[in-house]
Amino acid sequence: MTAQAKAVAPDAVPGNIVLHVADVFKNFGGLKALSDIDLQVEEGTTHAIIGPNGAGKSTLLNVIIGRLPPTSGAVVFDGNVLTGMAPHEINQLGISRVFQTPEIFADLSVLNNVMAPAFARRDGAFRVNMFRAVMDEAEIRAEAEGLLREFGLYARREDHAGALSRGDKRRLELAMCLIQRPRLLLLDEPTAGMSRHDTNTTIELLKSIKSRGMTIVIIEHDMHVVFSLADRISVLAQGRLIASGPPQQVKDDPRVKEAYLGVPAE
Numbered sequence: 001m002t003a004q005a006k007a008v009a010p011d012a013v014p015g016n017i018v019l020h021v022a023d024v025f026k027n028f029g030g031l032k033a034l035s036d037i038d039l040q041v042e043e044g045t046t047h048a049i050i051g052p053n054g055a056g057k058s059t060l061l062n063v064i065i066g067r068l069p070p071t072s073g074a075v076v077f078d079g080n081v082l083t084g085m086a087p088h089e090i091n092q093l094g095i096s097r098v099f100q101t102p103e104i105f106a107d108l109s110v111l112n113n114v115m116a117p118a119f120a121r122r123d124g125a126f127r128v129n130m131f132r133a134v135m136d137e138a139e140i141r142a143e144a145e146g147l148l149r150e151f152g153l154y155a156r157r158e159d160h161a162g163a164l165s166r167g168d169k170r171r172l173e174l175a176m177c178l179i180q181r182p183r184l185l186l187l188d189e190p191t192a193g194m195s196r197h198d199t200n201t202t203i204e205l206l207k208s209i210k211s212r213g214m215t216i217v218i219i220e221h222d223m224h225v226v227f228s229l230a231d232r233i234s235v236l237a238q239g240r241l242i243a244s245g246p247p248q249q250v251k252d253d254p255r256v257k258e259a260y261l262g263v264p265a266e
């Protein structure tokens with residue numbers, strides 16, 4: 001059976017698995033960046049993907065969002081095989097990604113940055129959440145302002161987004177994702193380069209997003225962030241998934257200690 005067929009077989013994917021990375025391999029020439037990755041993300045959970053530098057985390061994220069085709073295997077989201085789809089089609093299905101380098105419109109106001117994705121969805125650029133087609137500008141503005149209040153950016157709403165601090169830009173990008181009401185939020189090192197204070201603010205924000213039942217996949221180096229948020233942790237090392245499970249189980253796994261500390265597993 002092919003990986004793709006296996007991924008969509010009804011008995012292979014339990015009902016509450018929203019994302020299934022099924023037997024994915026990714027080679028760059030002779031380099032095996034990902035080998036035999038099988039990862040399942042349950043709806044409503046926060047699933048962290050961790051691993052030492054060069055383990056394959058960014059490659060995995062890029063395969064999920066369609067920026068890189070897998071060499072073999074498939075990614076299935078909510079019953080849809082994503083493999084072969086363009087990144088914007090994957091976004092339309094309800095997957096939003098917050099990038100390491102915030103992708104915002106620097107010359108637009110903070111408020112307009114948050115409103116822009118909602119207009120795009122309302123005006124037909126997005127297929128899902130069609131109820132948004134009836135939203136008028138006042139409703140979109142009210143929702144955007146609400147998000148900015150929650151994210152501590154309301155006072156800056158008329159400022160150019162380019163003038164925000166690094167931490168505020170990342171929170172703005174998060175608000176731009178949330179106004180699209182994604183079903184899955186992918187976070188690529190959301191606190192990279194942040195001060196401890198900014199990191200803690202972002203953790204609290206993500207906890208609040210998580211408490212609404214959002215499914216989150218997070219790639220993160222900072223273990224304080226990982227253990228503050230994750231319900232499940234999957235560990236990549238040299239392109240292979242070496243452990244996956246609840247945080248304490250993963251923390252105690254000798255293979256994980258070996259991957260991080262170079263201490264041989266018993």
Ligand SMILES: Nc1ncnc2c1ncn2[C@@H]1O[C@H](COP(=O)(O)OP(=O)(O)OP(=O)(O)O)[C@@H](O)[C@H]1O
Nearest residue numbers: 028031032033051052053054055056057058059060
């Ligand atoms: N486009 C590419 N072409 C060739 N090799 C690549 C490419 N992208 C990544 N690699 C290689 O694949 C391996 C996995 O890289 P990847 O960036 O996915 O790791 P990572 O876990 O995200 O690392 P880091 O934590 O340092 O960002 C590395 O050996 C990297 O050099």
